[in-house]
Amino acid sequence: MVLAVDIRNLSKDHAGEKALRGLTVGVPEPCLFGIIGADGAGKSTLMTILATLWDADQGEAKVLGRDLRKDFQSLRRDIGYMPQRFSLYQDLSVMENLDFFADIFGVTGTLKAKRKKELLDFAALTPFTRRRAGQLSGGMKQKLALACTLVHEPKLLLLDEPTVGVDPVARRDFWIMLKSLRARGITLIVSTPYMDEAALCDELILLHEGSILARGKPSQLIAAYPYRLYRVDADADVPTLTYPASKAPPEGFTLIYPSSGALHAAEPKAEKRDPFNRLRASVPHSAAVTLIQPALEDCFFALLTGAGKSTQP
Amino acid sequence: MNLRRLLAISRKEIRHILRDWQTLAVVLVMPVMMMFLYGYALNADAKDIPVMIEAPDLGPEVRTLIDKIDASQMFKVAGVIPVVDDAGELFKLYGIHALFRFPPGFSADLRRSGGAHAQVLIDGSDPNIGTMIRNAAEPMLLGATLQVMNIRQPKVLDLRSLVLYNPDQRSALFFVPGLMALILLMISALLTSIAITREKELGTMGQMLVSPLRPLEIIAGKIIPYIFLATLDGLLILVVGYLAFGVRIAGNPWLLGACSLVYVFTALSIGLMISTIAKRQQHAMFIALGATLMPTVLLSGFIFPVASMPIFLRTVSQVIPATYFLEIVRGIILKGVGLDVLWKPVAILAGEGALLTAISLRKFKVKL
Numbered sequence: 001m002v003l004a005v006d007i008r009n010l011s012k013d014h015a016g017e018k019a020l021r022g023l024t025v026g027v028p029e030p031c032l033f034g035i036i037g038a039d040g041a042g043k044s045t046l047m048t049i050l051a052t053l054w055d056a057d058q059g060e061a062k063v064l065g066r067d068l069r070k071d072f073q074s075l076r077r078d079i080g081y082m083p084q085r086f087s088l089y090q091d092l093s094v095m096e097n098l099d100f101f102a103d104i105f106g107v108t109g110t111l112k113a114k115r116k117k118e119l120l121d122f123a124a125l126t127p128f129t130r131r132r133a134g135q136l137s138g139g140m141k142q143k144l145a146l147a148c149t150l151v152h153e154p155k156l157l158l159l160d161e162p163t164v165g166v167d168p169v170a171r172r173d174f175w176i177m178l179k180s181l182r183a184r185g186i187t188l189i190v191s192t193p194y195m196d197e198a199a200l201c202d203e204l205i206l207l208h209e210g211s212i213l214a215r216g217k218p219s220q221l222i223a224a225y226p227y228r229l230y231r232v233d234a235d236a237d238v239p240t241l242t243y244p245a246s247k248a249p250p251e252g253f254t255l256i257y258p259s260s261g262a263l264h265a266a267e268p269k270a271e272k273r274d275p276f277n278r279l280r281a282s283v284p285h286s287a288a289v290t291l292i293q294p295a296l297e298d299c300f301f302a303l304l305t306g307a308g309k310s311t312q313p
Numbered sequence: 314m315n316l317r318r319l320l321a322i323s324r325k326e327i328r329h330i331l332r333d334w335q336t337l338a339v340v341l342v343m344p345v346m347m348m349f350l351y352g353y354a355l356n357a358d359a360k361d362i363p364v365m366i367e368a369p370d371l372g373p374e375v376r377t378l379i380d381k382i383d384a385s386q387m388f389k390v391a392g393v394i395p396v397v398d399d400a401g402e403l404f405k406l407y408g409i410h411a412l413f414r415f416p417p418g419f420s421a422d423l424r425r426s427g428g429a430h431a432q433v434l435i436d437g438s439d440p441n442i443g444t445m446i447r448n449a450a451e452p453m454l455l456g457a458t459l460q461v462m463n464i465r466q467p468k469v470l471d472l473r474s475l476v477l478y479n480p481d482q483r484s485a486l487f488f489v490p491g492l493m494a495l496i497l498l499m500i501s502a503l504l505t506s507i508a509i510t511r512e513k514e515l516g517t518m519g520q521m522l523v524s525p526l527r528p529l530e531i532i533a534g535k536i537i538p539y540i541f542l543a544t545l546d547g548l549l550i551l552v553v554g555y556l557a558f559g560v561r562i563a564g565n566p567w568l569l570g571a572c573s574l575v576y577v578f579t580a581l582s583i584g585l586m587i588s589t590i591a592k593r594q595q596h597a598m599f600i601a602l603g604a605t606l607m608p609t610v611l612l613s614g615f616i617f618p619v620a621s622m623p624i625f626l627r628t629v630s631q632v633i634p635a636t637y638f639l640e641i642v643r644g645i646i647l648k649g650v651g652l653d654v655l656w657k658p659v660a661i662l663a664g665e666g667a668l669l670t671a672i673s674l675r676k677f678k679v680k681l
Contacts, residue, residue: 051523053681072680081523087516089325091332096325103321104524 003062004029004156004187005050010059012045019045021210022059027189027203032182034201035191036300041207043191044084047160050189051081064155077105080154082145084161090134094125094144097133098151105152119147122177139170146177157181157188163197175200195297206300213303218296225294227254227266227302232279234262235287243283250282255305264298314529322526322534326508330538340504340542344496344550348557351488361389361620362442364411367397372420374461381457382413387449389620400434405654410436411446413454423462438647440487442618448473489554490642491615493547494635497573498609500543501580502587503601508535509588510597519681528677536581543577544570563649569642572659576638579662580605582669583634589676609635637662 005027012020019042027033035043048054050063052072061068066075088097098119102112120126123143128136133144142162149157159178163171175197178188182202190201198204198218205215214221234241241263249256252273255266263286265279276289294302330337364382368375371393383390391409400412412434422429433450437443459465509532512518521531547570554560562569583605591597610616612626613635619627630636637658644650652659 048519048681051519053519053522055680076523077525079523081520083516083519085516087520089329089517092325092328096328100321100325101524103324104318104521104526106315106317106525108317 002029002065003027004031004064005033005189006062008060010046010049010056010061012042012049012054012056012058014045018210020049020056023210023212025205025212025215027187030182030185030187032178032200032202033187033189034198034204035189035207036193036195036198036204037191037207038193040209042210043193043207044160045210046207047081047084047158047189047191051079051083051158052076053081077152078155080149080152080157082149082157082159082162084164086141086145088133088141088145088148091132093130093132094120094136095129097144097148101148102151107152115151115153119150122150122180123147124173137170138166139173142166142170142174143177146174150181155187157186159188159190161191161193163192163194171197195295195300198296198300206303208304214299221296221299222294225299225302226269227294228269228271228275229292229294229298230265230267230275230279231259231288231290231292232263232265232283232286233288233290235285238285241283241285251278253278255302256283257301259297259301264292264301266294266298266302314527314533315525318526319530319534319537322531323537326535326538329508330542336504340500340546341549344492344546345553347492347496348488348550348553351492362387362411362446362618363391363407363409363620364388364413364446365391365403365407365409366393367395367412367414368393368419369395369415369417370420374420374423374458375415377461378415378454378457381453381460385453387445387453404434404436405648405650410439410442411450413450423458429458438486438643486560486647488615489550489558489560490639490646491613493550493573493642494576494613494615494638495606495609496546496550497543497577497638498580498583498605498635500539500546501577502584502605503598504542505536505539505581505584506587506591506597506601507594508539509585510591510594514593522679522681528674528679532585532674532677536585539581540574540577543580544573547573560646562646564645564651568651569645572638572641572645572655572662575659575662575666576634576641579634579666579669582666582673585673586669589673589678608633612636613639615639634662634665 003026005025007023007025010020010023011018023042023046035046037043045054049056049061050068052068052075055069063075064078068075089100092100095116098116099112102108102116107115120129123140123146125140125144125147128140133141136144146159146162149159163174166174171194178190179200182188190197192198201218203215203217204221206213214224216224232241240258240261242258243256243263250265252271252275253265253267255264257264263283265275267275279289280286366379366382368379379390379393382388388411391407394403397403397412397414403409403412414432414434416430416432419429419431431454433446433454435443435446435450512521551560551562584601587597587600587604591600608629612619612622612630613633614630615635619630619636622630640658641655641662644655
């Protein structure tokens, strides 16, 4: 299997803290690869290192078969990097931004015209070519930024939290674009704090405090879920159910947390007792209790709380 | 280095400049505004102005007068010469501002007839100093001569003149070179350092680095538009100086242009240097103002003559590019001198620029 990215034991301190602690991961080619994690998990640090902009303190990394540290100059021709913050020129128009990136990557002549037309269609920005980038909506800005990173047809795309601050509809559109790029054979590495976007990836890692907490295909992660999961819905008296975080979970349960308007409660698969009475007894206003399939979000929650407990003294 | 990529950066930078019309307006209006402000607000005080003495006979009277001139606050005698062939040469070569000429037989005339003739040649290329010398020379020498001859003059009237509001239009000769030095420096050092740090602050520098662009292409591409802007401002100052203040270029205007480009290069290298240090635009602005504009205004000899500064500040002024550029511009515009006289300041400017550019290119980070 060809690896687009091959990282071994990568560490990096940033702002006096350990941002990455000995990361080892391989990204196959092609792949839509997700880096999932909360703020401060080390996602951006990893992305910036892969984009050749930072050097790791320790460890080795190969990107597209080349050494990240030694061959960064040649790698810069073949990767597309979209930083976390909107990094286009707000005072330039959509077309001028695209032109600039085409020019600096040496895309010229008829090829340039063809690529620009394709990308404008792809990003649905054709009607807005003369509009200043600063006057685009958040979703359109991100689409333009994506188009600009694609103008030189990179083999590897690095997108650092591309959908943060973008409305849900635009987020969905954006992911449809990423999926179609993946279908064309491009490898994409996308970091995101949104758990729901994780399910859209071919493979993903869950980062927590600079370490990989889990890696695999979404289906593998779900299959590895260690608990039995129930959804607890509210009765007509209250709009949503709550459960104090400080209070211990109901008897026999390991976890209980709010999720999409209801409570999710997880118990070990070995638990034999009837869950309904135990839940009803400790959650006031609970009505229906349903056995459900865990989503990725539930898997991550289980992993993260496990990690939280293990790091506590 | 790839010209196409360099031009792509320049094209983008020109668009930034043209779209930021407020800054553009400041850049084009400010020089004109400053010319009129300085044209009427400047006045200066000087001491230890370098002068020379032509004295074929060094009788005791003449020697006493020379001592008096040297002991005065205002003058400092740079040399005493028996016979001067070409007074203009002395002014150009030694940078003196006045030449006192005592003819042969001056002492004898004084002793015999109780009256003698003397002459003072005054450098008018710096009108403030010229006016001051003219005003001070006669009363000082007269008093000294009377003292030498042991004559007590009854004090009937003591009239001192003080020029207010600088009505003399020739003061333009003084501030036009100074403003050239200031404005060119500001455009080159301040605007370029801001333009480069802006890319860092907005995160677009990272985006540019992840591309085939090389540091030299980024830097040169960003700088070129500002060279044109500086040229435009230089021309603006000269044209307004000519039309509104009657300042003519006595020397070769092409030489002035070429020397100005050398100065712009030095100033750009300062801007580059600042941009390798500063992380934010405001940061860059404060460094640029503090490290370039302030010393230029205060220490280059633009407003306060370098001669009147304490030794420490005089040393600082020897490092400031504007000190040399002022020498060049005043030389070309006012005295009409050529490279044969000005090669030294030009070489110093070029050397400073080359040094700072080399350091900045070395310090330019290809990573974040």
